[in-house]
Amino acid sequence: MIELGLDWGIKLSFVQYIAKLPDGQASASSGVRPTETNGLFFEADPDTPPTPAGADAVYAFRGDVRFGGHFGMLYVRIADPWIVRRGNQAELTVLDPHEPKKAPRKRLVTFALSQPRSEGDIQIWDGTDVILTAEACSVFNDVYAAGERFESLVFAVHRGAAEGFGGCASGSGSTGCV
Numbered sequence: 429m430i431e432l433g434l435d436w437g438i439k440l441s442f443v444q445y446i447a448k449l450p451d452g453q454a455s456a457s458s459g460v461r462p463t464e465t466n467g468l469f470f471e472a473d474p475d476t477p478p479t480p481a482g483a484d485a486v487y488a489f490r491g492d493v494r495f496g497g498h499f500g501m502l503y504v505r506i507a508d509p510w511i512v513r514r515g516n517q518a519e520l521t522v523l524d525p526h527e528p529k530k531a532p533r534k535r536l537v538t539f540a541l542s543q544p545r546s547e548g549d550i551q552i553w554d555g556t557d558v559i560l561t562a563e564a565c566s567v568f569n570d571v572y573a574a575g576e577r578f579e580s581l582v583f584a585v586h587r588g589a590a591e592g593f594g595g596c597a598s599g600s601g602s603t604g605c606v
């Protein structure tokens with residue numbers, strides 16, 4: 429039985445870098461757990477957000493991953509990833525690492541989507557060519573340039589999940605979107 433959720437290792441070389449630091453720390457909580465294949469599994473969030481104008485679907489996952497090191501100077505938080513699909517392209521946004529309640533969500537990476545495969549009423553999507561956005565370079569202290577390659581990802585959702593919220597497509601504002 430396929431579990432609904434997002435399997436994504438973020439960036440292996442970054443995880444290895446944290447593991448090598450004398451005071452490196454990594455934690456996974458609130459709906460995400462490490463997998464046997466060096467990945468992280470974020471569970472599906474049953475509270476589906478409205479689909480943004482012009483997008484085909486949004487898939488919400490939950491979980492809070494935090495990396496620390498260098499005596500508190502390094503703090504990277506990847507929390508509650510949402511995937512916004514537009515045709516065969518998609519972007520993944522996360523809570524703002526420093527102001528999760530106030531600041532808008534941050535577009536972390538973009539990627540290409542293959543045709544989904546189905547198992548019963550579950551659709552499984554593969555995301556490849558996962559690259560860092562310019563606006564998220566600061567999350568990693570500007571060590572990576574925009575376009576830096578991140579790990580490929582896989583996510584499983586209910587067929588038709590989060591689709592059909594056409595009320596938002598007109599861009600008519602914050603009401604009437606769901």
Ligand code: HEM
Nearest residue numbers: 439440441442445448498501502503504567568569571572
């Ligand atoms: C005292 C401050 C810091 C020092 C001395 C330091 C040092 C280093 C060194 C030596 C490397 C190369 C590691 C290797 O190739 O094995 C590295 C890589 C890196 N650092 Fe730091 N760093 C510092 C702070 C930070 C902070 C604050 C962040 C992020 C918030 C950060 C993010 C990274 C990243 C993303 C890499 C690349 C990892 C990879 O993919 O290979 N560093 N750093």
